[in-house]
Amino acid sequence: MASLKEQFEIPSKLKTWAYALIGIGVLAFLAGFFKSGLSKDEHEQAIFIGTIMYNTIFWTLVCNAAMFFICVTTLAMGGWQQSFRRIPEAISRMVPIFGSITLVVLLYVAFSGKHEIYHWLDTEAVDKDPILKGKAGFLNLKFFVFWTTLAIGLWSFLGYRMRALSSEADNGAFDNVSGAKFIFQNTVRASMFIAWFGLTVGSTIPWLWMMSITPHWYSTMYSWYTFMSSFVSGMSLIALWVIYMKNKGYLEYTNQEHLHDIGKFMFAFSIFWTYLWFSQYMLIWYANIPEETVYFKSRVQGAYKGIFFFNLIINFLCPLLILMKKDAKRSYTLVTFMAVLILFGHWIDFYQMVMGSISKDYVTLGWLDFGILSLFVGLMILFVAKALASKSLIPKYHPFLKESIIHHT
Amino acid sequence: MAKKKFVVGCFDDEAVLFPAVKKVRTAGYKLHDIYTPFAVHGLDHAMGLRETSLHTAGFIYGITGTTTAISCISWIFTKDWPLNIGGKPHFALPAWIPICFELTVLFAAVGMVLTFCYLCQLAPFVKKHHFHARATDDLFVMVIECTDKTNTDDLKAFLSNSGAIETDLQFAEADWWVGRYDNDEIPFENKQELAA
Numbered sequence: 001m002a003s004l005k006e007q008f009e010i011p012s013k014l015k016t017w018a019y020a021l022i023g024i025g026v027l028a029f030l031a032g033f034f035k036s037g038l039s040k041d042e043h044e045q046a047i048f049i050g051t052i053m054y055n056t057i058f059w060t061l062v063c064n065a066a067m068f069f070i071c072v073t074t075l076a077m078g079g080w081q082q083s084f085r086r087i088p089e090a091i092s093r094m095v096p097i098f099g100s101i102t103l104v105v106l107l108y109v110a111f112s113g114k115h116e117i118y119h120w121l122d123t124e125a126v127d128k129d130p131i132l133k134g135k136a137g138f139l140n141l142k143f144f145v146f147w148t149t150l151a152i153g154l155w156s157f158l159g160y161r162m163r164a165l166s167s168e169a170d171n172g173a174f175d176n177v178s179g180a181k182f183i184f185q186n187t188v189r190a191s192m193f194i195a196w197f198g199l200t201v202g203s204t205i206p207w208l209w210m211m212s213i214t215p216h217w218y219s220t221m222y223s224w225y226t227f228m229s230s231f232v233s234g235m236s237l238i239a240l241w242v243i244y245m246k247n248k249g250y251l252e253y254t255n256q257e258h259l260h261d262i263g264k265f266m267f268a269f270s271i272f273w274t275y276l277w278f279s280q281y282m283l284i285w286y287a288n289i290p291e292e293t294v295y296f297k298s299r300v301q302g303a304y305k306g307i308f309f310f311n312l313i314i315n316f317l318c319p320l321l322i323l324m325k326k327d328a329k330r331s332y333t334l335v336t337f338m339a340v341l342i343l344f345g346h347w348i349d350f351y352q353m354v355m356g357s358i359s360k361d362y363v364t365l366g367w368l369d370f371g372i373l374s375l376f377v378g379l380m381i382l383f384v385a386k387a388l389a390s391k392s393l394i395p396k397y398h399p400f401l402k403e404s405i406i407h408h409t
Numbered sequence: 410m411a412k413k414k415f416v417v418g419c420f421d422d423e424a425v426l427f428p429a430v431k432k433v434r435t436a437g438y439k440l441h442d443i444y445t446p447f448a449v450h451g452l453d454h455a456m457g458l459r460e461t462s463l464h465t466a467g468f469i470y471g472i473t474g475t476t477t478a479i480s481c482i483s484w485i486f487t488k489d490w491p492l493n494i495g496g497k498p499h500f501a502l503p504a505w506i507p508i509c510f511e512l513t514v515l516f517a518a519v520g521m522v523l524t525f526c527y528l529c530q531l532a533p534f535v536k537k538h539h540f541h542a543r544a545t546d547d548l549f550v551m552v553i554e555c556t557d558k559t560n561t562d563d564l565k566a567f568l569s570n571s572g573a574i575e576t577d578l579q580f581a582e583a584d585w586w587v588g589r590y591d592n593d594e595i596p597f598e599n600k601q602e603l604a605a
Binding site: 278281282285286288324325326408 | 451496504506507
């Protein structure tokens with residue numbers, strides 16, 4: 001253990017890249033703000049806000065999925081993830097940061113007094129609309145603000161508690177009694193996070209934040225679908241950081257066996273995402289009820305047709321065909337390529353989920369989207385690197401670490 | 410169907426077995442097989458077995474299933490007997506996907522099971538020689554095939570030195586045969602034709 005590189009030093013190149021991306025992002029944000037944000041046209045304005053909205057929601061949920069991964073493997077008594085568990089932990093430290101951006105954006109949308117994005121905020125229209133009236137118990141300003149704040153706050157807090165417990169594995173060796181107690185505490189805190197995660201990401205939050213942009217339409221699949229999108233992207237992000245750290249000579253205990261398992265997650269849940277995509281699509285296609293098909297009208301037959309099916313190709317066909325072989329999941333090059341592709345694919349997926357409802361008639365994908373994306377990628381790189389540098393990279397005294405070192409798939 | 414001469418070494422510990430496998434291979438002996446009570450991680454690698462091609466076979470079976478489903482349904486619904494079902498187009502791909510999926514899984518699963526049985530030579534009434542009854546219980550049984558030039562006493566001593574707790578020499582049928590154990594031989598009685 002003597003020669004382990006536990007302390008991550010942020011390479012200056014990485015910082016330069018991060019600052020450059022943030023710079024591009026800020027420029028794009030300002031340009032968009034002056035061009036569309038201040039525009040008198042409410043629709044132009046909604047496009048600008050919507051662009052920021054889907055980016056920030058996407059990155060919050062993706063980083064939250066990293067903590068979900070830690071909690072799930074903890075509850076499953078997994079040992080294999082211990083050698084690189086500090087990476088998902090560092091990624092999950094983005095939740096408070098991206099979460100506050102999301103909170104600011106959503107509160108702005110809620111209190112701006114405009115109803116272009118959330119039609120159900122318009123109380124006069126809701127009163128005349130029997131469908132929206134029936135949903136008013138869930139879709140109303142008070143509940144939206146309360147639940148959004150609570151969700152982001154508790155993700156951050158429960159995640160923080162989980163990470164704080166993980167730091168105890170750096171302090172000193174456990175004996176049988178304290179080790180068992182440590183593991184038990186881990187499961188307690190992990191299950192608290194999972195329970196809250198299920199109530200929010202697994203059900204209400206995607207309904208509240210994204211599905212309610214088309215308030216007349218509903219799909220019970222929607223939240224699982226969104227959750228799977230973010231989980232696959234989260235696994236890809238973890239894979240990217242693991243490979244980056246391996247390239248820099250850190251994470252000595254992590255090897256192809258671990259990469260293979262991360263690759264399996266990326267592969268399997270890409271398929272599961274498609275399963276949900278299809279389950280949602282086929283039932284609506286088959287039943288052909290106008291109040292349900294309204295969501296797919298702009299996507300399958302309208303302006304978003306190309307993006308909608310392109311999305312299916314890169315998020316389903318590519319992972320299916322490329323990641324199927326064992327050798328592909330063990331190859332650093334291919335996993336890197338697929339991770340970038342999957343992240344991009346699910347970003348596009350979030351794009352069409354939000355913007356396909358805000359701007360039904362034409363596709364808005366352009367410099368603003370990629371600029372805002374670069375802002376979030378830059379922030380992610382910078383803060384995850386800082387989080388990684390703030391802690392030992394290996395939970396040295398974790399009782400399950402040995403299991404991870406000898407892991408064999 | 411030919412009987413061959415085998416030297417059998419029994420180990421009671423994985424940690425002893427792995428170095429012994431390595432030694433046997435470097436010494437140039439011909440490993441017939443190793444029988445273990447449970448799947449031992451990495452043993453296939455240590456024995457130098459090639460990667461199984463079962464998954465490739467599975468992929469081909471799966472593709473066959475998809476093709477069968479798609480071609481069959483599309484021929485029936487567009488050419489042979491077109492029906493108007495709920496005003497949907499005749500070529501109603503989304504509705505077929507569950508069936509294509511099921512047929513893919515069915516073909517892949519059945520095909521892979523049969524291929525697996527073929528590769529392992531498992532079938533009803535097919536019998537193989539048991540080198541040691543405790544291979545199913547708690548012993549790791551390494552079987553080495555002898556050639557004309559193999560000095561069996563040397564080999565036995567070599568295995569004992571490598572940590573085998575028990576060694577013996579057996580003349581046994583290397584392949585499978587169809588029949589019943591009680592007609593041919595009783596495996597658990599250790600009936601062996603010992604080398605002269």
